[in-house]
Amino acid sequence: MNLPNMNDAKKRTKQNVKILYDDYNTSNLENIGKDKQYLILTYGCQMNVHDSEYISGIMEDIGYTKTDDMDNADVIIVNTCAIRENAHNKAEGMLGRIKHLKEEKDNIIVIFCGCMAQEEGLVNKINKYKWIDIICGTHNYHKIPEYLSEYMNKGKVCEVYSIEGNVIENLPVVRDSKYTAWVNIQYGCDKFCTYCIVPYTRGKQRSRKSEDIIDEVRELYNNGYQEVTLLGQNVNAYGKDFDNDYDFADLLGEVASTGIPRIRFVTSHPWDFTDKMIEVISKCDNIMPYIHLPIQSGSDRILKLMGRKYTIKEYLEIIEKLRKNIPNVSITTDIIVGFPGETNEDFEKTLDIVNRVKYDLAYTFIFSPREGTPAAKMKDDTSMEEKKARLARLNELINKYALESNQKMKDKVYEVLIIGPSDKDNKYMGYTPNMKLVNVNCDETMLGKIVPVKITEVKTWSLDGEIASGE
Numbered sequence: 001m002n003l004p005n006m007n008d009a010k011k012r013t014k015q016n017v018k019i020l021y022d023d024y025n026t027s028n029l030e031n032i033g034k035d036k037q038y039l040i041l042t043y044g045c046q047m048n049v050h051d052s053e054y055i056s057g058i059m060e061d062i063g064y065t066k067t068d069d070m071d072n073a074d075v076i077i078v079n080t081c082a083i084r085e086n087a088h089n090k091a092e093g094m095l096g097r098i099k100h101l102k103e104e105k106d107n108i109i110v111i112f113c114g115c116m117a118q119e120e121g122l123v124n125k126i127n128k129y130k131w132i133d134i135i136c137g138t139h140n141y142h143k144i145p146e147y148l149s150e151y152m153n154k155g156k157v158c159e160v161y162s163i164e165g166n167v168i169e170n171l172p173v174v175r176d177s178k179y180t181a182w183v184n185i186q187y188g189c190d191k192f193c194t195y196c197i198v199p200y201t202r203g204k205q206r207s208r209k210s211e212d213i214i215d216e217v218r219e220l221y222n223n224g225y226q227e228v229t230l231l232g233q234n235v236n237a238y239g240k241d242f243d244n245d246y247d248f249a250d251l252l253g254e255v256a257s258t259g260i261p262r263i264r265f266v267t268s269h270p271w272d273f274t275d276k277m278i279e280v281i282s283k284c285d286n287i288m289p290y291i292h293l294p295i296q297s298g299s300d301r302i303l304k305l306m307g308r309k310y311t312i313k314e315y316l317e318i319i320e321k322l323r324k325n326i327p328n329v330s331i332t333t334d335i336i337v338g339f340p341g342e343t344n345e346d347f348e349k350t351l352d353i354v355n356r357v358k359y360d361l362a363y364t365f366i367f368s369p370r371e372g373t374p375a376a377k378m379k380d381d382t383s384m385e386e387k388k389a390r391l392a393r394l395n396e397l398i399n400k401y402a403l404e405s406n407q408k409m410k411d412k413v414y415e416v417l418i419i420g421p422s423d424k425d426n427k428y429m430g431y432t433p434n435m436k437l438v439n440v441n442c443d444e445t446m447l448g449k450i451v452p453v454k455i456t457e458v459k460t461w462s463l464d465g466e467i468a469s470g471e
């Protein structure tokens with residue numbers, strides 16, 4: 001048994017990251033899942049979604065097949081998120097359901113993994129739940145085959161590493177889409193924003209070697225993928241952990257030269273945003289004009305308390321350069337309301353910034369204290385009622401600008417990559433270069449293709465369109 005430890009998880013040393021090309025091995029366990037099925041439930045950000053694709057790769061490598069039906073599953077994997085209290089609540093709600101199922105069918109194996117499994121207080125609690133069979137953290141998915149075998153032979157396994165972390169390069173992967181793919185470029189985070197749990201749950205920032213990233217993108221392109229999204233908590237801090245000065249702009253340029261039609265990246269941090277990046281984005285047609293640039297607050301005082309290390313002035317300078325150099329760029333953001341000590345005046349400053357930047361979309365959250373982070377100990381006098389009222393005002397403004405930016409697209413033609421059936425009547429959905437979701441009146445022969453689409457209707461969250469061929 002190896003339990004998480006928040007103090008160890010916080011440590012950062014100069015010690016070099018190991019890039020491991022043979023750490024994953026199934027050592028005679030290739031068939032332990034023969035004739036059995038696994039189900040995977042994923043909460044949280046794209047990083048977790050992509051981790052689940054690796055976990056699927058591992059499960060299928062040892063003989064399991066995937067099911068979406070909980071009643072048929074022999075193994076249920078819950079890949080959790082710890083970012084806010086409601087992420088916890090969702091996972092805990094699901095655990096309740098699984099507990100009932102396990103009472104009826106005790107041969108199901110339940111694996112609890114992901115960011116919640118890196119939290120000390122939480123694991124101390126759920127480790128006592130008899131019906132959770134395997135607990136593993138974000139650093140050791142590659143050992144799931146071993147844990148399954150250990151569980152089958154000896155019973156409950158709990159292994160979580162609170163380490164800075166390495167990079168494991170030889171994991172099998174089963175991707176959710178045949179057309180768009182996530183590509184990790186870096187793991188972990190060293191920013192330690194005072195509210196955030198991620199640096200504790202994911203370890204230190206470690207960049208993958210550019211050769212490995214480029215090889216992966218080339219292989220995806222050769223296999224018909226049309227779009228890659230480069231993934232990391234701070235993609236533009238890529239390479240800061242290298243001994244040389246190769247940086248994210250260099251990587252973007254190299255990825256663009258593979259010729260893959262579409263390249264995106266999330267998430268950028270204003271702190272590491274360089275002019276060189278903007279130059280590369282504006283030069284390469286296959287880097288999509290879409291930037292997600294979390295601001296978090298419009299008040300310099302709050303940004304300082306958050307440990308974000310940029311000012312509103314600096315943030316606005318980046319926005320100005322983006323708008324000037326990248327035609328039709330979409331800009332989206334993340335905003336936290338009700339950070340400890342946020343006054344009405346601070347909050348008004350956030351609204352001011354939204355009025356200035358006119359975001360295409362924003363993800364907005366009420367501050368959620370995370371155990372072990374500095375902000376959780378800060379004095380917080382604002383009532384939840386007041387925080388909810390602020391969030392509602394903010395959302396109203398965000399929605400107004402989201403609709404306005406969509407309205408500008410009406411009757412115009414955009415290239416849309418069609419990626420799957422839409423939940424709307426027989427339509428297919430896809431994305432414009434600037435990341436607007438379009439429900440397109442077309443048939444399945446368009447799947448995986450980039451087609452010209454005329455926008456016929458606009459709403460706050462999506463657009464409707466028709467194929468514009470021949471126009």
Ligand code: SAH
Nearest residue numbers: 195196233267294334335336365366367368
């Ligand atoms: N690495 C990214 C974001 C990661 S988490 C970045 O730095 O921008 C995604 C978003 O969740 C954050 O941008 C922030 O807005 C929000 N978030 C993180 N911790 C939070 C907390 N404790 N309470 C509320 N929102 C939080």
Ligand code: SF4
Nearest residue numbers: 189191192193196198
């Ligand atoms: Fe969290 Fe800040 Fe790191 Fe983003 S940059 S993951 S908000 S600590």
Ligand code: F3S
Nearest residue numbers: 044045081082083115
């Ligand atoms: Fe959640 Fe972990 Fe992502 S805490 S937001 S799943 S990095």
